[in-house]
Amino acid sequence: xxxxxxxxxxxxxxxxxxxxxxxxxxxxxxxxxxxxxxxxxxxxxxxxxxxxxxxxxxxxxxxxxxxxxxxxxxxxxxxxxxxxxxxxxxxxxxxxxxxxxxxxx
Numbered sequence: 001x002x003x004x005x006x007x008x009x010x011x012x013x014x015x016x017x018x019x020x021x022x023x024x025x026x027x028x029x030x031x032x033x034x035x036x037x038x039x040x041x042x043x044x045x046x047x048x049x050x051x052x053x054x055x056x057x058x059x060x061x062x063x064x065x066x067x068x069x070x071x072x073x074x075x076x077x078x079x080x081x082x083x084x085x086x087x088x089x090x091x092x093x094x095x096x097x098x099x100x101x102x103x104x105x
Contacts, residue, residue, distance in 0.1 A: 002105040003081030005067075007034040010080075010098035014058035015091035018048035022078075029072045032099040039066040039076040043093060045086065058086040061093040070104040079104055 006012070007030070012020040020043040025035030043061045050057035065083040066076040084093040 001081045002103045003079030004098050004100055005029075005031050005036050005102045005104055006078045006080060006095065006098050007031050007036050009034045010037075011096035012043060013094045013096055014045045014048050014061060014086050015089075015094060016049045016058060018045045018050075018058055020045045020058075020061055020093050026072055026075075026077070029077070031102045034099075036072065037063075037078040038072060039063055039078055039082075041078070043084075045093075056088040058088055058091070060088070061086040063093075067104045077104060 008025045022037045023042045023044055026038045027035045029036045045058040048058040063078045063082045063084045066078045080095040
């Protein structure tokens with residue numbers, strides 16, 4: 001399924017609303033002047049709202065599916081319609097906003 005290419009400036013959160021940022025940008029492909037993100041890249045979640053509770057809170061997340069027809073450096077790219085998960089509690093990360101000019105599948 002096609003989706004918007006996610007870039008470093010895209011707004012992504014953990015399921016609980018904590019901001020998630022890619023650990024390593026892909027500088028070979030840029031959209032809206034910002035590096036994109038390759039599929040194996042982990043997202044760090046520094047401030048999950050559940051951090052003060054007793055349940056496992058999100059610290060790291062990753063996309064498990066992305067582009068199938070478009071690659072960079074032989075790797076798939078992260079897209080808004082891809083599947084993601086938070087490592088600590090297996091909840092998905094949420095795509096909130098990104099550029100809307102470049103789609104890929």
